[in-house]
Amino acid sequence: MKLYYAPYTCSLSPHIVLRELGLPFELVKVDNATKRTSDGRDFRTISRTGYVAALELDDGQVLGEGPAIVQYLADLRPDSGLAPPPASWQRVRLQEWLNFVTSEIHAGSAPLFNAALPDEAKAFFRQKLFKRFDLLQETLAAQDYLMGAAFSVVDAYLFTVLGWCRFFAIDLAAWPALEAYVRRINARPAVQAALRAEAA
Known part of the structure; x- marks a missing residue:
């Protein structure tokens, strides 16, 4: 491959x-x-x-x-164990999270890469993104990974797009569970x- x-x-x-x-x-x-x-x-x-x-x-x-x-x-x-078995309820949950990361975090971050975007528009997109971070904070305060106790493919994806926060001067310290989550995944060999x- x-x-x-x-x-x-x-x-x-x-x-x-x-x-x-x-x-x-x-x-x-x-x-x-x-x-x-x-x-x-x-x-x-x-x-x-x-x-x-x-x-x-x-x-x-x-x-x-x-x-x-x-x-x-x-x-x-x-x-x-990186994904639940196909056609299982847990696989549907994985797909739900993958779609959330795609549409809300990945696509939600994309406008911030546009240097020509006016500051007012960037502020709008940042606030929308922060609301999604609040939801992730709530989830990850209760469990180590998006699917529960174990790392899965959706965690690799969320870790990747959260890594872009440094390009936008977004400090994840405002969401301590999310910040700890990034550190936990970053430590994986x-x-x-x-x-x-x-x-x-």
């Missing part, structure tokens, strides 16, 4: 999951500005959307969208290995 990634993007999430699972894979870096891969290809010929992450399977098929990729990977090693590989 090949994982197409760009540093500091949501592709870190499937990268973490690949390392958590101990699956063999090749990392291929994508320049998000030029859409060229580190091996000289036009990334848009690999991914129709031009977005990372993209996972290329050994048979040449390409899967996009991080939440789909992480579930696919977890199902390759069902004994890992697979997470550290993914971060080192992307920084190299």
Whole structure:
């Protein structure tokens, strides 16, 4: 398998999951500005959307969208516990959280990357995001991970997008359970290995 990634993007999430699972894979870096891969290809010929992450399977098929990729990977090693069994109620709960992170945290953060956005608009998006952080604070004050006591693929995703807070000067200390959650996930060996590989 090949994982197409760009540093500091949501592709870190499937990268973490690949390392958590101990699956063999090749990392291929994508320049998000030029859409060229580190091996000289036009990334848009690999991914129709031009977005990372993209996972290329050994048979040449390409899967996009991080939440789909992480579930696919977890199902390759069902004994890992990184995702509940397909068609189970808990799997539906996992998908509920993945959709929340996608639509409310990931998409909710995206406008803040726009340097041309007026300060009033940025303040609006920040306040909306903070309300979502309040919900996460409440959840994570009662349990270590979004699905309960165990780390799952959705935690890799939430950790990834919360990492963008440093670009927006958002201090997670205002949400102590959320700040502790980020520290807990950051300490995982697979997470550290993914971060080192992307920084190299």
